[in-house]
Amino acid sequence: MNTLTESTAPPADKGKLCPLCSLPQNEVLAELGRWRLARTKTMKGHRERLMLLYREHAKTIDEQSIGEAYLTLHKVGQKFFSHAKQWAIFEPIYATVPEHWHRVASDLDAKADDHDQILKTPRLIVDNEDGTITRVTVG
Numbered sequence: 001m002n003t004l005t006e007s008t009a010p011p012a013d014k015g016k017l018c019p020l021c022s023l024p025q026n027e028v029l030a031e032l033g034r035w036r037l038a039r040t041k042t043m044k045g046h047r048e049r050l051m052l053l054y055r056e057h058a059k060t061i062d063e064q065s066i067g068e069a070y071l072t073l074h075k076v077g078q079k080f081f082s083h084a085k086q087w088a089i090f091e092p093i094y095a096t097v098p099e100h101w102h103r104v105a106s107d108l109d110a111k112a113d114d115h116d117q118i119l120k121t122p123r124l125i126v127d128n129e130d131g132t133i134t135r136v137t138v139g
């Protein structure tokens with residue numbers, strides 16, 4: 001560790017305290033341009049559970065970037081969730097790190113630990129068999 005570098009870091013660099021900015025390299029699956037694909041720390045009983053995060057520490061990003069993120073996650077998800085008939089990208093209403101933009105995706109195994117929470121979360125369901133994408137709103 002270079003203490004000189006640390007002590008001269010700009011005070012605005014709050015990312016050091018952010019778990020998404022300091023993801024261990026073994027949890028990062030791919031670097032995709034402005035995005036980083038990672039396996040979530042807790043799988044909650046799913047065979048696969050992923051997170052796509054913005055590379056920079058930002059709470060909000062512009063609409064175009066959000067679109068790009070969903071397209072990217074949709075594309076990689078088809079590979080990582082090929083075992084499942086359906087999988088979903090979740091709105092971050094239960095996000096534990098809301099200050100760093102990211103989206104979580106998982107299969108929809110009804111036996112997973114978070115199945116009840118999934119049913120309460122707005123989500124985009126991707127069907128691997130017929131290729132459809134269905135938006136599910138709640139409440």
Ligand SMILES: [Zn+2]
Binds near residue numbers: 100
């Ligand atoms: Zn961060």
